[in-house]
């Protein structure tokens with residue numbers, strides 16, 4: 001009787017483990033689909049993005065890889081509607097005037113980077129964080145778009161006038177985030193001619 005019970009428990013545990021593996025597989029498929037259906041969203045309903053949603057976005061951004069794990073980033077979260085409007089007026093490319101609930105500004109912090117040549121890694125590091133942010137927004141049913149600041153000095157200075165960040169902070173981009181008011185078509189970017197196996201000559 002004791003042995004039968006023990007066997008039953010072991011079987012149940014094994015089934016449980018298999019289920020978890022299956023679920024993980026399903027989740028992975030879902031993740032890949034989410035990743036491949038992200039699009040830039042530039043028009044929003046004007047609804048708010050909550051502090052909890054914003055924290056999820058920032059946690060994902062900070063989960064990005066970075067060279068030597070330096071994490072040479074800071075994020076300015078703009079949730080003041082007056083400031084969002086000002087950004088939109090000063091930087092029309094940023095789409096900040098289109099009803100975004102929050103604008104996140106991923107920045108490189110030159111006081112946290114590697115020394116010398118490695119300093120430039122901040123650009124890749126903050127780009128990786130930005131992509132995580134965009135994908136997470138999409139996974140949450142929000143819309144977002146990467147809009148360029150760096151390397152355009154004029155845009156950076158306009159953003160500095162409004163957001164007052166110090167000289168060692170370089171904003172990579174402005175990312176307006178909000179409830180989508182448009183559903184842009186997903187672009188098919190799959191091009192086999194962009195792939196080169198083993199060496200370029202083949």
Ligand SMILES: Cc1cc2nc3c(=O)[nH]c(=O)nc-3n(C[C@H](O)[C@H](O)[C@H](O)COP(=O)(O)O)c2cc1C
Pocket residue numbers: 038039040041042093094095145146147148184187
């Ligand atoms: C470095 C970079 C700079 C960008 N700058 C802008 C921008 O200033 N304004 C804008 O509306 N979109 C900007 N975008 C978004 C691109 O236009 C968009 O990613 C591209 O057209 C592909 O469309 P998709 O994101 O929907 O796949 C930028 C994207 C990147 C990666």
